[in-house]
Every structure is written in C-alpha cells, then in structure tokens.
Amino acid sequence: MREKKFSKKGMRLKKWTRRVQHQASHLFMLLSYKGYLWKEQERTQRINIASLPSEYHSPLDASDHEILAVPITQLIINVSSGKWKRTTILHAYGKCALRAHEKTNCLTEVMIAEAHTTASNADAQHDKGESDSRLQPLAGVPVSLKDTVCVKGFDSCIGYSAWTGKPATHDAALASLLLDAGAIPFVKTAVPITLLSFESSSAVFRRCTNPHSPHHSPGGSSGGEAALIALCGSRVGIGTDVAGSVRIPAHYSGVYTVKASAGRFLKTGCVTSMPGQEGIPAVYSPMARTLEDLESFWKGVFEMKPWNYDHSVLEMPWRMVDLKDVKVRFGVMWDDGVVPPSPPCRRALEEVVTSLRKAGYEVVDFDPPDPYEGLKIAAQLLLADGLRTATSPIRLFEPNDPGMSQALTWLRLPSILQSLYSLYVRYIRRDPIYAGLLECVRTKSVREHYALVAERERYRAKWFEKWRSEDLYFLLCVPNALPAVPNGGMKKGWKACGYTFLFNLLDYTAGVLPVTRVDSSRDALSPVELKRLKSRNAISREAYEMYDAQTMHGLPIGVQVVGKRLEEERVLEGMMIVEKTLRERGVVYELLQP
Structure with a gap:
C-alpha cells in the first residue's frame, strides 16, 4: 500500500512538472513573439x-x-x-x-x-x-x-x-x-x-x-x-x-x-x-x-x-x-x-x-x-564549461532540449549534492558505470581542462x-x-x-x-x-x-x-x-x- 501511495505521488509530481513546462513554453511564445511566431x-x-x-x-x-x-x-x-x-x-x-x-x-x-x-x-x-x-x-x-x-x-x-x-x-x-x-x-x-x-x-x-x-x-x-x-x-x-x-x-x-x-x-x-x-x-x-x-x-x-x-x-x-x-x-x-x-x-x-x-x-x-x-574523457571535455556557453543565448522560459536540460541541472547542483548522489549510485544502486560518469562530469577549471587534454592525448x-x-x-x-x-x-x-x-x-x-x-x-x-x-x-x-x-x-x-x-x-x-x-x-x- 505504501509503495502504491508513493507511486501515485510520483505520478502526480510528473504531471504537475509537465503542466508547468507546458505553461512556461506558452509564456515564452507570448514574451518572444519576434523570435518565435x-x-x-x-x-x-x-x-x-x-x-x-x-x-x-x-x-x-x-x-x-x-x-x-x-x-x-x-x-x-x-x-x-x-x-x-x-x-x-x-x-x-x-x-x-x-x-x-x-x-x-x-x-x-x-x-x-x-x-x-x-x-x-x-x-x-x-x-x-x-x-x-x-x-x-x-x-x-x-x-x-x-x-x-x-x-x-x-x-x-x-x-x-x-x-x-x-x-x-x-x-x-x-x-x-x-x-x-x-x-x-x-x-x-x-x-x-x-x-x-x-x-x-x-x-x-x-x-x-x-x-x-x-x-x-x-x-x-x-x-x-x-x-x-x-x-x-x-x-x-x-x-x-x-x-x-x-x-x-x-x-x-x-x-x-x-x-x-x-x-x-x-x-x-x-x-x-x-x-x-x-x-x-x-x-x-x-x-x-x-x-x-x-x-x-x-x-x-x-x-x-x-x-x-x-x-x-x-x-x-x-x-x-x-x-x-x-x-x-x-x-x-x-x-x-x-x-x-x-x-x-x-x-x-x-x-x-x-x-x-x-x-x-x-x-x-x-x-x-x-x-x-574514452566516453568519460570526451564528456568532460565537451561539457567543461558547465554548458554556460551553449545555454547563454537561451531566453527566459525558452524550452531547451530535454537531455541538455538534465545535464544542465546536474552541472549546476552544489558539489556536495553531486558527491552524495554519486556515492548513492555507486554504493546503494551498485552502478559503477553511471557513477563514474556522474563523478567526473563537472564544471572544470582551466588547469583541469589542460589536464583533460593531456589525458585525451594519452588515450589517443x-x-x-x-x-x-x-x-x-x-x-x-x-x-x-x-x-x-x-x-x-x-x-x-x-x-x-x-x-x-x-x-x-x-x-x-x-x-x-x-x-x-x-x-x-x-x-x-x-x-x-x-x-x-x-x-x-x-x-x-x-x-x-x-x-x-x-x-x-x-x-x-x-x-x-x-x-x-x-x-x-x-x-x-x-x-x-x-x-x-x-x-x-x-x-x-x-x-x-x-
């Protein structure tokens, strides 16, 4: 019974999220007539x-x-x-x-x-x-x-x-x-x-x-x-x-x-x-x-x-x-x-x-x-700036690609929450593959980026x-x-x-x-x-x-x-x-x- 209750709450949350996204998209269209319609x-x-x-x-x-x-x-x-x-x-x-x-x-x-x-x-x-x-x-x-x-x-x-x-x-x-x-x-x-x-x-x-x-x-x-x-x-x-x-x-x-x-x-x-x-x-x-x-x-x-x-x-x-x-x-x-x-x-x-x-x-x-x-190195290099450059032209309420929205949410989480969730995936969910990606895909400093380029060359x-x-x-x-x-x-x-x-x-x-x-x-x-x-x-x-x-x-x-x-x-x-x-x-x- 308890699982069903949580399941119903989850479904309601998903429906509410979709409704909010839908309304935000309509609001964007109204606010951005020149760039859209x-x-x-x-x-x-x-x-x-x-x-x-x-x-x-x-x-x-x-x-x-x-x-x-x-x-x-x-x-x-x-x-x-x-x-x-x-x-x-x-x-x-x-x-x-x-x-x-x-x-x-x-x-x-x-x-x-x-x-x-x-x-x-x-x-x-x-x-x-x-x-x-x-x-x-x-x-x-x-x-x-x-x-x-x-x-x-x-x-x-x-x-x-x-x-x-x-x-x-x-x-x-x-x-x-x-x-x-x-x-x-x-x-x-x-x-x-x-x-x-x-x-x-x-x-x-x-x-x-x-x-x-x-x-x-x-x-x-x-x-x-x-x-x-x-x-x-x-x-x-x-x-x-x-x-x-x-x-x-x-x-x-x-x-x-x-x-x-x-x-x-x-x-x-x-x-x-x-x-x-x-x-x-x-x-x-x-x-x-x-x-x-x-x-x-x-x-x-x-x-x-x-x-x-x-x-x-x-x-x-x-x-x-x-x-x-x-x-x-x-x-x-x-x-x-x-x-x-x-x-x-x-x-x-x-x-x-x-x-x-x-x-x-x-x-x-x-x-x-x-x-x-190779996937880990490539993902870190491509997302090294935390998607700031790619998303900076996006206007308020303008819908993004669903995959990139997920990536952006992860990249902008506080590092302590990123670390805790990565530990959860690795040790509770027992998923080292996904955990490994989560642990490494973070916004990088210039020094870290240099190190990644060197790692890329070693991998090549x-x-x-x-x-x-x-x-x-x-x-x-x-x-x-x-x-x-x-x-x-x-x-x-x-x-x-x-x-x-x-x-x-x-x-x-x-x-x-x-x-x-x-x-x-x-x-x-x-x-x-x-x-x-x-x-x-x-x-x-x-x-x-x-x-x-x-x-x-x-x-x-x-x-x-x-x-x-x-x-x-x-x-x-x-x-x-x-x-x-x-x-x-x-x-x-x-x-x-x-």
Missing part, C-alpha cells in the same frame, strides 16, 4: 506561391523524376553539356524539398527564390557563352546546408530565438566555395537548440521528425539535413559532427555520410553554440543519398582547393585509393562497454561481417582500449598502438545502440552516445551507411532479454526503456566504418567494399523515393 511566419511566406515561381508548387512530373534519379556526376555532365538547365534541376529539387518539409518540418531558411535567380543568371551566361560550366566541378548541383552555415542575407539562429532577425553579412567560406564551384545552395535545415542532441527541435522552428515515422527523431544535430536527403529533397548536403551529429542522423534516417577529421573540411565563417570549444573539435562533413554522390561531392569540393577559402583547412589534395590488390583487414567492436547494441543494430553489423567474410576479407574481433574511459596514443598492432585497415561498429528514438527520447537517451562520440575524441574519420531496417518479428526482445539489457547500468536501462521493435518497425539501421585520422578517401573506399559485398549477398537497402 515571426520567424515561422517568415518561413511560410518564403514557401508560399507569391514568393516562388509557380513551378515549385506543381506536382512532380516525368522530367522531375528523371532528374531526381540521376547521380550528381551525371547531373553535372548534363548541365555542362547544356542538356539540362540549372533552373530545371532546381525546380525538381525545390519541389521535393517543400514536400519533405511538409512531411517532416525539416527546413529553417528557405532560399529557393534567391537560388532560382542565381541559377537563371548562370543559365543565361552559359547560353551566351560567357561562362564554361566544364570548369565548375559542381555545376548546377543544388546543395542543402545545415542552419549553422552562414549565407549572406539569411539568419543562422540555430534554434535560439535571440538570434533571429540577424541575417549574416557575409557568406561562410563553405558557401563561397560552393557558389564558385557552380553549386546552388537553396535551403537550410533544422537543428536542435544548443546543437547538443540527437533530436532536432527548438521553439523557433518546432520539431523535425523522422522521414520514416512522424513519431521518431531524424537524429541530430544535423537531423533536418538527414530528413531532407532521405526524402530526396536534396541529393547532397552539409552537416556538422561533434559527438555523432552527422552519423546518428544518417543511421536514424537512412542516408550516407563520412565524418571528416579536424582540418579536412571547411568551417570558418559558420556559427556554433560553443565558440572556442576545441577539446572535441566540431567538424563539417557532407551527407548524401548514395556513396557515389558522397564521393563525387568530396572530389568536387577538393577540386576547388578549399585551403584557399579557409585557413583552417589542411593543404591536402584528394588522394586516389585503390584497395583491389591489398589485403584489407577489418576489426569489429561489438560493444562499447556501456550500452549493448539492440537486436536490429547487432543484426546489421552481423550482416556486414558475414558478407565481408564470404567475399574473402579478413574480419577479426577487436578488443579496443576501454571505450568507457593507446588507440594508435592498438590499431597498429592489429594491423587494421578499418573498424566496424554500430553507430548507436538503438534505432531512431521516439520524439522526446533524448530525456532518456542523451548519455548513450559512446559509439560515435569515441571517434570524435580520437579524431578518426568515420562513415555510416544504411544496411537494413527494424523488423518487428526478428528484432523483438523477450522480457528476460530486456531485463538483462536494462540491468547493465542506468544508461542502458534508460535507453532500453525506449526500445520497441513494434513501433520502430521499418526504421533504418546503419553500420559505422571507421578509419584512422585524415583517411576520408580510404573510409569511402571501405564503405564501398562493405556495400558491394552486401549487394553480392542480396542485402540491398532501398532508399525512399520521391
């Missing part, structure tokens, strides 16, 4: 018929489908030869982008009208013979951009209402390069406020949803980009990654990406929620519908010599990689020591391992230097030696323990990020490709299995409270292919090997079609 109205106006040529609101026709079906290499050839107009290509992708937005709410800044003018002018110059598209490696390619990329005349508010109505006065280095390469930036895409979430929601733009299910997340922080590409609203786009922010959306939404190492891709002139945070450097990286598109885009960018646009880019031209006559050795990391992979994620990894072995590749189990140690050295001793070319693992989480799932799932965050800490190149989908019958967990997975630690328990093979049925599942630092070309080749061997066994991931 005004911004949404601006977006609607940019989409409506009066702002755009009527072609963008007409149904897709046969010529549109023909354009949407070709890889960007053929698209560029057709533009350069004069077979297709840039405006014709933009019509097709603009239509699809607006349809994708209607389904998922994936767009922030709609730049289609301005992109149409750019495309029309380029077409006119080409017709007059005043320009040679053959000299532009990305001629006519519509490119979508994460909201963080500055484009002159448009906001980059990244979900902060305080940053709305402040259009950029200049193009970021990346935007300048794309325009010079003949590409057409045409939309910007949704992110979570603070950029520190595997969801993509903010009060300014509301929630972006998964292209396969409106009840699940598309990933984050590049979730809008993944949703748009998955629905063929863009063939290639740009995201950023500091803990998995292009790889998790690729896994959740079913697209392709390669996370670059620091210094390989342009980033100067873009906005961020944590300027100056270099303990775990954020990196810009492309995302695409196919591996062929991904490689073509990388090559096109590097033909433009990006180091001439951005001082932070290493002068390292694109290198040709041929692994046909090389004995390629794959390692497999089955578990990060914190949250074991769910059935569909493990099944996808097993499919890849089986396919590679049947094709004659050597695949070995890899026992890495403690990934849990361990991995370097282990990788070399195993003579690996690539490492395979899941991108995350779960498929796409339910909307609001970061309240429980934000700590389960070890499979991606680890490679940000190491600064390794890492790609994700879609392999299969959740199957409600094959991937169901028995009560006994579910209990076992939840019993590992509090992080695993909260993650598996969200797992439901029935509601997740049909969601994409990816596999992560990891290489060493600055091995973008090699990782792309490794992903091609994986996809080729899967196809040879009849395992083909079917993309969503327009």
Whole structure:
C-alpha cells in the first residue's frame, strides 16, 4: 500500500512538472513573439506561391523524376553539356524539398527564390557563352546546408530565438566555395537548440521528425539535413559532427555520410553554440543519398582547393585509393562497454561481417582500449564549461532540449549534492558505470581542462598502438545502440552516445551507411532479454526503456566504418567494399523515393 501511495505521488509530481513546462513554453511564445511566431511566419511566406515561381508548387512530373534519379556526376555532365538547365534541376529539387518539409518540418531558411535567380543568371551566361560550366566541378548541383552555415542575407539562429532577425553579412567560406564551384545552395535545415542532441527541435522552428515515422527523431544535430536527403529533397548536403551529429542522423534516417577529421573540411565563417570549444573539435562533413554522390561531392569540393577559402583547412589534395590488390583487414567492436547494441543494430553489423567474410576479407574481433574511459574523457571535455556557453543565448522560459536540460541541472547542483548522489549510485544502486560518469562530469577549471587534454592525448596514443598492432585497415561498429528514438527520447537517451562520440575524441574519420531496417518479428526482445539489457547500468536501462521493435518497425539501421585520422578517401573506399559485398549477398537497402 505504501509503495502504491508513493507511486501515485510520483505520478502526480510528473504531471504537475509537465503542466508547468507546458505553461512556461506558452509564456515564452507570448514574451518572444519576434523570435518565435515571426520567424515561422517568415518561413511560410518564403514557401508560399507569391514568393516562388509557380513551378515549385506543381506536382512532380516525368522530367522531375528523371532528374531526381540521376547521380550528381551525371547531373553535372548534363548541365555542362547544356542538356539540362540549372533552373530545371532546381525546380525538381525545390519541389521535393517543400514536400519533405511538409512531411517532416525539416527546413529553417528557405532560399529557393534567391537560388532560382542565381541559377537563371548562370543559365543565361552559359547560353551566351560567357561562362564554361566544364570548369565548375559542381555545376548546377543544388546543395542543402545545415542552419549553422552562414549565407549572406539569411539568419543562422540555430534554434535560439535571440538570434533571429540577424541575417549574416557575409557568406561562410563553405558557401563561397560552393557558389564558385557552380553549386546552388537553396535551403537550410533544422537543428536542435544548443546543437547538443540527437533530436532536432527548438521553439523557433518546432520539431523535425523522422522521414520514416512522424513519431521518431531524424537524429541530430544535423537531423533536418538527414530528413531532407532521405526524402530526396536534396541529393547532397552539409552537416556538422561533434559527438555523432552527422552519423546518428544518417543511421536514424537512412542516408550516407563520412565524418571528416579536424582540418579536412571547411568551417570558418559558420556559427556554433560553443565558440572556442576545441577539446572535441566540431567538424563539417557532407551527407548524401548514395556513396557515389558522397564521393563525387568530396572530389568536387577538393577540386576547388578549399585551403584557399579557409585557413583552417589542411593543404591536402584528394588522394586516389585503390584497395583491389591489398589485403584489407577489418576489426569489429561489438560493444562499447556501456550500452549493448539492440537486436536490429547487432543484426546489421552481423550482416556486414558475414558478407565481408564470404567475399574473402579478413574480419577479426577487436578488443579496443576501454571505450568507457574514452566516453568519460570526451564528456568532460565537451561539457567543461558547465554548458554556460551553449545555454547563454537561451531566453527566459525558452524550452531547451530535454537531455541538455538534465545535464544542465546536474552541472549546476552544489558539489556536495553531486558527491552524495554519486556515492548513492555507486554504493546503494551498485552502478559503477553511471557513477563514474556522474563523478567526473563537472564544471572544470582551466588547469583541469589542460589536464583533460593531456589525458585525451594519452588515450589517443593507446588507440594508435592498438590499431597498429592489429594491423587494421578499418573498424566496424554500430553507430548507436538503438534505432531512431521516439520524439522526446533524448530525456532518456542523451548519455548513450559512446559509439560515435569515441571517434570524435580520437579524431578518426568515420562513415555510416544504411544496411537494413527494424523488423518487428526478428528484432523483438523477450522480457528476460530486456531485463538483462536494462540491468547493465542506468544508461542502458534508460535507453532500453525506449526500445520497441513494434513501433520502430521499418526504421533504418546503419553500420559505422571507421578509419584512422585524415583517411576520408580510404573510409569511402571501405564503405564501398562493405556495400558491394552486401549487394553480392542480396542485402540491398532501398532508399525512399520521391
């Protein structure tokens, strides 16, 4: 009886808390009309018929489908030869982008009208013979951009209402390069406020949803980009990654990406929620519908010599990689020591391992230097300032991401309460994994931060030696323990990020490709299995409270292919090997079609 009484009180407290949060959110909307409702109205106006040529609101026709079906290499050839107009290509992708937005709410800044003018002018110059598209490696390619990329005349508010109505006065280095390469930036895409979430929601733009299910997340922080590409609203786009922010959306939404190492891709002139945070450097990286598109885009960018646009880019031209006559050795990391992979994620990894072995590749189990140690170091570096920088632009009553709200509450507790609760988790709850994270994730002094950077370098050295001793070319693992989480799932799932965050800490190149989908019958967990997975630690328990093979049925599942630092070309080749061997066994991931 007493337990029931406490249970009822707990339920009443939760309902009261939700009611207060809901009312606070409404109060924020009233107090911040300019930064909230005004911004949404601006977006609607940019989409409506009066702002755009009527072609963008007409149904897709046969010529549109023909354009949407070709890889960007053929698209560029057709533009350069004069077979297709840039405006014709933009019509097709603009239509699809607006349809994708209607389904998922994936767009922030709609730049289609301005992109149409750019495309029309380029077409006119080409017709007059005043320009040679053959000299532009990305001629006519519509490119979508994460909201963080500055484009002159448009906001980059990244979900902060305080940053709305402040259009950029200049193009970021990346935007300048794309325009010079003949590409057409045409939309910007949704992110979570603070950029520190595997969801993509903010009060300014509301929630972006998964292209396969409106009840699940598309990933984050590049979730809008993944949703748009998955629905063929863009063939290639740009995201950023500091803990998995292009790889998790690729896994959740079913697209392709390669996370670059620091210094390989342009980033100067873009906005961020944590300027100056270099303990775990954020990196810009492309995302695409196919591996062929991904490689073509990388090559096109590097033909433009990006180091001439951005001082932070290493002068390292694109290198040709041929692994046909090389004995390629794959390692497999089955578990990060914190949250074991769910059935569909493990099944996808097993499919890849089986396919590679049947094709004659050597695949070995890899026992890495403690990934849990890496998670602790990475978490401390990323949250070293106690989230003060990332949350400082948030206005009074402005809702934050649920996961970051939890982290903020912990970081602002008095140290005595942090210590007492950590002791409780370690010795009463008997959960050393969760306790270890709680004990170390505190606001750091400059001296403590220096010590953490030194610890990071020691940890990187361990991995370097282990990788070399195993003579690996690539490492395979899941991108995350779960498929796409339910909307609001970061309240429980934000700590389960070890499979991606680890490679940000190491600064390794890492790609994700879609392999299969959740199957409600094959991937169901028995009560006994579910209990076992939840019993590992509090992080695993909260993650598996969200797992439901029935509601997740049909969601994409990816596999992560990891290489060493600055091995973008090699990782792309490794992903091609994986996809080729899967196809040879009849395992083909079917993309969503327009």
